Structure formats: C-alpha cells, structure tokens
Amino acid sequence: MVSITDLVAEGKAKRLYATENPEEGVIYYRDETFAFHGLKRGRIIGKGEINNLICEYIFTLLSQKGIPNHFIRRIDNRCSLVKRVEIIPVVVKIRNIVAGSLAKRTGYPEGTRLHNTVLEYCLKDAELEDPLLNLTHITAMALATPDEIKLMEEMSLRVNEILIGCLSEIQIELIDFKLEFGRFHGQLLLADEVSPDTCRFWDAKTHEPLDIDRFRRDLGNVEEAYREVLHRLTGNVLRNAEDDAGEV
Numbered sequence: 118m119v120s121i122t123d124l125v126a127e128g129k130a131k132r133l134y135a136t137e138n139p140e141e142g143v144i145y146y147r148d149e150t151f152a153f154h155g156l157k158r159g160r161i162i163g164k165g166e167i168n169n170l171i172c173e174y175i176f177t178l179l180s181q182k183g184i185p186n187h188f189i190r191r192i193d194n195r196c197s198l199v200k201r202v203e204i205i206p207v208v209v210k211i212r213n214i215v216a217g218s219l220a221k222r223t224g225y226p227e228g229t230r231l232h233n234t235v236l237e238y239c240l241k242d243a244e245l246e247d248p249l250l251n252l253t254h255i256t257a258m259a260l261a262t263p264d265e266i267k268l269m270e271e272m273s274l275r276v277n278e279i280l281i282g283c284l285s286e287i288q289i290e291l292i293d294f295k296l297e298f299g300r301f302h303g304q305l306l307l308a309d310e311v312s313p314d315t316c317r318f319w320d321a322k323t324h325e326p327l328d329i330d331r332f333r334r335d336l337g338n339v340e341e342a343y344r345e346v347l348h349r350l351t352g353n354v355l356r357n358a359e360d361d362a363g364e365v
C-alpha cells in the first residue's frame with residue numbers, strides 16, 4: 118500500500134506525488150499533451166494508461182539489461198512507484214535518423230539515415246525551449262560532473278542499442294528519443310519516461326509515425342498509434358476509452 122502525500126511537480130504529461138517514504142514518489146501519467154513548447158495543447162484519451170504500461174515494459178527491460186533506472190513498480194492503471202531522484206537539468210537526445218528539430222536546424226531531409234548515432238545535450242528549461250548545450254557549457258555551468266556526463270553518454274548509447282533491438286523485432290524503427298537522468302544516493306539513474314511522448318517511433322514498413330508527432334502534425338489516430346506500440350511491445354490490448362463509455 119502506497120500513501121500519497123503532496124503534489125511535488127506537475128509537468129506536461131505527468132504529475133509527481135510525494136509518498137510517506139521520502140525516497141519514493143508516484144508518477145501519475147496524464148492524458149494531456151502539449152506540443153511546440155506549450156503552443157498546442159490537447160488530450161489524447163487513454164494516453165496516460167498506455168504510457169504507464171509502455172514505461173513499465175521499457176524500464177523493466179532496461180533494468181534486466183543493466184541500465185539502472187528510477188522505476189520500482191506499476192501501482193495501478195495510471196500510476197507507478199519510482200525512486201525520487203534529483204533530476205540533472207540536462208536532457209540527452211539520441212538520433213538515428215534525421216527528424217524534428219535536427220531537420221529544421223540543418224535543412225537535412227527528414228528520414229535521412231545518419232552515418233553515426235548523434236548525441237545532443239539540451240538544457241532542461243521549458244521556458245527557454247530546452248536550448249542545445251555542448252560539453253563545455255555543462256561543466257562550465259556545473260550542471261553535471263565530467264563523470265556524470267560520461268555515464269549519461271554511455272547509458273544513452275546503450276539504451277539506444279537495447280531499444281533498437283527490441284523495436285526491430287516488432288517492426289518499429291527508432292528515429293530518435295530523449296532521456297533524463299537523476300542522482301540517487303550517489304548513483305546515476307535513468308529517470309522520467311520512455312514512451313511515444315518522448316521518442317519518435319515509425320512503423321518499419323510504412324514509415325508512419327506511431328508517436329506524439331501524430332498529434333503535432335494533426336495526422337489523426339493518435340491514441341490508436343500509442344495503443345499499437347503497446348500492443349506490439351507487450352501483446353497487451355487496451356480498449357479504446359470510447360468503447361468503455363457505454364458499459365456499466
């Protein structure tokens with residue numbers, strides 16, 4: 118039994134609650150979604166439940182493969198118990214194929230396969246729209262230590278390998294994703310979430326996005342795409358919330 122106490126933080130797609138154990142928190146996955154740094158807002162019915170299950174699957178897989186992370190266990194449909202880390206204010210983005218801000222910034226066509234994996238650091242600051250950083254910024258501003266940066270880099274590249282392996286078996290191409298890390302008793306843990314809200318997943322055959330880009334670009338069938346990712350990963354079929362509406 119987990120006793121929730123206070124709301125600690127409310128983000129775009131999640132809430133973090135404190136529990137009676139100061140070392141543990143509860144993440145509540147919301148249906149709300151934001152794009153273009155808050156300029157476009159919406160609600161994807163059922164997204165919270167789906168992302169909670171996808172994160173449970175991915176964090177469990179990553180633990181099994183030796184990536185320490187904050188996930189402890191799923192509590193219910195929308196909530197998971199996690200270790201309360203001190204988040205490092207540096208976001209790591211990993212890119213295998215050109216898309217999103219890299220395409221915009223460089224003019225390289227979306228869908229171009231990169232000759233090597235690209236690793237980018239950004240300042241975690243929503244108001245500043247997470248600006249790009251280089252390694253000298255990170256150490257100069259004491260955002261993370263050189264040892265932490267080395268570990269973040271190693272862990273991010275390993276997560277990329279693990280996810281590519283797992284997703285290729287279910288005909289999903291991993292275009293790019295972002296990761297956040299936190300400190301917990303001197304250990305660096307992968308934190309936040311890994312879901313279609315934070316990754317670009319394309320269907321390997323059709324190259325259709327199966328992620329938040331469907332919302333960003335008004336492509337429709339957003340919740341269906343999230344459900345498809347969950348289904349391919351786990352075999353778990355979550356029914357459409359509208360299907361449930363008529364039932365007692």
Ligand code: TMP
Pocket residue numbers: 210216217218219247293294295314315316317
């Ligand atoms: P970008 O191409 O917009 O820089 O995004 C790269 C990856 O980071 C992509 O998989 C989506 C993810 N991302 C987030 O999770 N949250 C954000 O706020 C942004 C801008 C990107």
